[in-house]
Amino acid sequence: MRKSFHKYWGVLIILFAFIANPVASQTKIPSDSIQKKMQWFADAKLGIFIHWGIYAVNGISESWSFHNKDISYPNYMEQLKGFTAKNYNPNEWAELIKESGAKYAVITTKHHDGVALWPTAGSKLNVVQSTPAKRDLLDPFFKALKAKDVKIGTYFSLLDWSYPDYPGFLKDSTRYKTNDDPQKWARFQKFLNLQLSEVMQNYHPDLMWFDGDWEHSAEEWDAIGIRKKLLSYNPNLIINGRLTGYGDYETPEQNFPVSRPKFKWWELCMTTNDNWGYQQKDKNWKTAYEVISIFVDAVSNGGNLLLDIGPKEDGTIPAEQIHILSELGKWNKKNGEAIFGCLGGIPQGHFYGPTTLSKDSTVLYLFLHGKTSGQVMLKGLDTKIESIEVLGNVSSLQHKIVGKISWSKVPGLVYIDVPEKVLDPYITVLKLKLKQPIRLYSGAGGL
Ligand code: H79
16 A cells, blocks of 8 residues: 555656656655755765776777677676776875865765775775775875865766666666566665665765666666665765656756746766766867856856866876866866856846846846957946955956936846956956845836
């Protein structure tokens, strides 16, 4: 009776979620119950994602290369022999991440290929027992991050295409159907839960970043049970939405929102070239300007950016990624006041570019894309401006109110003079100190 009741509710919830919003993974957790623990995440804005695994040996796509049959499974697993981590320097990694301005880092503890980066008791398929690296790669990294006050996140693939009791394998073959062999599925669940306990107990993550939930339903995974179990280890653990919706926030992948997402917390995860892991042949690097402008865009829309790097098998980070992170760090040092701890900006239409607000809404930051200079315009600002500065620059800027009609409720247009000499090499930030918390007129004009 109880079980079928839950099943019934599950279907109703899914149906409702679909009707309300066709984003399948929309979280099913009420936001007021998690508000407090989400605060650091809301303030953090930038995280660094790390995809490190045996796929870096040949430089092929992580797990998908064998799943999609670009390479045979045995040949994929040959890469185990070449994964050395011989130049791995976790302190340098942590330093690079800290210097980028990121407040958290998320590393692949286990991707869909099932190769664990820690000495799991659940399977021999881990870097300690099955690769020349022969050691726990997570522990020293997490220690280095903690020492620098960077929050730690554990990417974990729920599905495991290597585990013999797991149904899924290649794109066109499965080992069995979950319903046909409940005992086998129960054995997999035991293994999955053991590994999750290990990760929680060994490393005490601040954030669990699930992936690969799509192969089974919430009921099959026992998403509610998993959530409960994780929170029993750390009640403040933040869980991403890829636990069939039983997480705390949304994770669009590689797809940039154009309008502001309705979610209270969200994070865009994005590669620096076209792949998550290291692939020598992939030279399609995003420029530092592109990454910074995407970052600003996400933050102005109320989200975070989780920017990926893919170290080589020996643990060295590609020079292009070091460059991007360093430039991002320099920009953040100068302009971070407009980013970290801020709120997403004012609605689109008032200013032709991204904006953010201080928490008390008495400071409005305007981000100038490209090499914008001259007179920039702000519409509908119904609060008096106290001062306008350029972040990281001594200049205070002049502004003019244009077209204010004395008897109208429509505010005048604000034109700000931005001389070329104040421009940042990437994105310039104007800080508008207001006399009161911001008020906006967003109407259609008229009498
Ligand atoms: O780890 C990186 C990727 O390997 C992983 N997530 C990032 C962070 C990733 N997994 N899947 N995807 C990215 C794309 C998923 C595509 C899907 Fe489908 C569409 C999953 C379900 C629908 C196509 C159809 C692939 C499986 C079924």
